[in-house]
Amino acid sequence: MIILSKLADYGVIVATQLAAEPERQTNAATLAEQTRLPRATVAKLLKALAHGGLVTASRGAAGGYRLARPAAAISIAEVVAAIDGAIGVTQCSIHGPDCTRTDFCSTKPHWKRINDAVGTALAGMTLAEMTPAALFAQWMKLPPKSGPKDGQGAVQ
Amino acid sequence: MIILSKLADYGVIVATQLAAEPERQTNAATLAEQTRLPRATVAKLLKALAHGGLVTASRGAAGGYRLARPAAAISIAEVVAAIDGAIGVTQCSIHGPDCTRTDFCSTKPHWKRINDAVGTALAGMTLAEMTPAALFAQWMKLPPKSGPKDGQGAVQ
DNA sequence: CTTATTGAGTACTAGAACAGTCCTAAATAC
DNA sequence: GTATTTAGGACTGTTCTAGTACTCAATAAG
Numbered sequence: 001m002i003i004l005s006k007l008a009d010y011g012v013i014v015a016t017q018l019a020a021e022p023e024r025q026t027n028a029a030t031l032a033e034q035t036r037l038p039r040a041t042v043a044k045l046l047k048a049l050a051h052g053g054l055v056t057a058s059r060g061a062a063g064g065y066r067l068a069r070p071a072a073a074i075s076i077a078e079v080v081a082a083i084d085g086a087i088g089v090t091q092c093s094i095h096g097p098d099c100t101r102t103d104f105c106s107t108k109p110h111w112k113r114i115n116d117a118v119g120t121a122l123a124g125m126t127l128a129e130m131t132p133a134a135l136f137a138q139w140m141k142l143p144p145k146s147g148p149k150d151g152q153g154a155v156q
Numbered sequence: 157m158i159i160l161s162k163l164a165d166y167g168v169i170v171a172t173q174l175a176a177e178p179e180r181q182t183n184a185a186t187l188a189e190q191t192r193l194p195r196a197t198v199a200k201l202l203k204a205l206a207h208g209g210l211v212t213a214s215r216g217a218a219g220g221y222r223l224a225r226p227a228a229a230i231s232i233a234e235v236v237a238a239i240d241g242a243i244g245v246t247q248c249s250i251h252g253p254d255c256t257r258t259d260f261c262s263t264k265p266h267w268k269r270i271n272d273a274v275g276t277a278l279a280g281m282t283l284a285e286m287t288p289a290a291l292f293a294q295w296m297k298l299p300p301k302s303g304p305k306d307g308q309g310a311v312q
Numbered sequence: 313c314t315t316a317t318t319g320a321g322t323a324c325t326a327g328a329a330c331a332g333t334c335c336t337a338a339a340t341a342c
Numbered sequence: 343g344t345a346t347t348t349a350g351g352a353c354t355g356t357t358c359t360a361g362t363a364c365t366c367a368a369t370a371a372g
Contacts, residue, residue, distance in 0.1 A: 001160075001240030001243055001244070002244055002245070003245045003274060005329095005331090006331070007332095008157070016263050028347080028348075029347090038333085040332065040334075041333085046348085047350080050348085057349085058348080060338090060340020060345095060346065060348080061340055061344095061346040063339080064348085076270070087159070088159065090159075090160050091158060107165075110281065113281065114278060117273065117280075118273070121270050122270060125266065161358095184319075194361070197360075199319080203320065206319085213318090216317065216319080216369020217315095217317040217318065218317080218369080218371090219319060221319085
């Protein structure tokens with residue numbers, strides 16, 4: 001089973017790309033090239049991110065997108081929610097008490113615990129931590145098994 | 157977005173039902189009645205659980221299912237994995253390095269952290285904790301806002 | 313041994329969700 | 343005015359999910 005949809009995954013990648021150079025305004029076509037994702041798909045993702053208030057858009061010639069807030073203030077949970085909707089472990093976690101089994105379902109109250117754990121995990125990581133720069137910093141401190149001598153560790 | 161599929165959710169419900177009376181052997185039809193789930197679906201779930209080694213089956217007349225291990229030794233993660241397959245945050249978390257973006261994808265290494273958090277949350281809860289008995293015990297210690305005077309709290 | 317019961321395994325179908333594309337309108341720079 | 347770029351839908355093909363049905367194998371009871 002996969003937790004994130006492909007689009008949510010892509011959304012994080014696109015947002016991370018924006019976070020890599022926050023001062024610049026980048027248009028959808030350029031982001032598509034940078035991330036090697038289909039142009040139309042990237043455009044769709046950016047619309048969703050803009051709708052969620054995570055990026056700001058400028059229309060017209062020389063327009064484009066940039067992060068609405070500092071990358072360190074945008075959590076992965078927000079990015080995912082902007083694309084996939086609210087995060088819930090089960091159907092009943094989202095829809096509330098309209099489950100026909102509510103009355104005798106003993107599992108329901110427990111999902112909240114798991115739900116919170118997942119939410120915390122996604123909310124506890126920011127876009128800033130996803131950038132290559134952050135990855136590099138981490139790699140300097142905690143070199144992989146193969147050691148820092150081969151540059152591959154930083155990518156893999 | 158919903159993390160668990162309906163079937164995985166149902167799987168936990170069915171397994172919890174088995175955990176409620178571990179000494180008895182119950183057949184698929186009875187479990188379907190107890191959980192109010194479609195009989196054919198319950199049968200399908202039980203097959204998956206049996207395949208995953210979580211329940212043992214006895215064929216033939218007076219056959220049925222029971223937990224293969226004590227409920228306290230079966231984690232929700234195992235139940236979910238038996239039905240939905242291995243848990244991964246993204247496609248690449250499962251498929252490994254065959255992603256075409258591996259070389260320049262800076263987000264990939266970070267998913268592991270989130271992946272582990274989700275896995276830990278699901279692995280940290282057992283079937284025993286999901287049973288009504290466990291719920292009741294918890295409710296005795298931590299009564300809900302409405303207080304223990306109305307018996308409803310234990311079900312909701 | 314025969315028969316009824318029950319799980320095992322597989323195949324199948326309808327429906328929903330997902331991923332991706334395309335088109336038209338609105339805004340902006342030159 | 344014209345080119346560029348996002349906004350907002352609509353649309354489509356594919357994949358996945360949920361649910362059902364059917365046949366085979368195993369077991370208990372008479």
